[in-house]
Amino acid sequence: MTVLDDASIELPCPHCQQAVKERLGKLKLSPRITCPRCRRTSEVTPEALQRATHKLTQAFANIQQSLARLGR
Ligand SMILES: [Zn+2]
Numbered sequence: 001m002t003v004l005d006d007a008s009i010e011l012p013c014p015h016c017q018q019a020v021k022e023r024l025g026k027l028k029l030s031p032r033i034t035c036p037r038c039r040r041t042s043e044v045t046p047e048a049l050q051r052a053t054h055k056l057t058q059a060f061a062n063i064q065q066s067l068a069r070l071g072r
Contacts, residue, residue, distance in 0.1 A: 004060070009052040015040050024053065 005025030013020050013035035020033045027033075031044040 014042050
C-alpha cells in the first residue's frame with residue numbers, strides 16, 4: 001500500500017467517453033470501472049493503469065516540490 005492507493009484517478013469509459021473516477025488502490029485489486037452514465041463495466045488495461053499511476057506520481061512530486069519551496 002502506498003499513499004497513491006488512496007488517490008482517485010479518472011479513466012474514460014470506452015463506451016461513451018464519460019470520465020469515470022475510481023480509487024487507485026481499488027483498481028489494483030480489481031481493474032475494472034463501472035460507468036455511471038451508461039452503466040457498463042469495462043476492464044482497465046494495465047497500460048492505462050500504469051499511465052494514470054505515472055501521472056499521479058508526477059503530480060505528487062510537484063506538490064512536494066512546492067511545499068519544499070514554501071518551507072525555505
Ligand atoms: Zn459509459
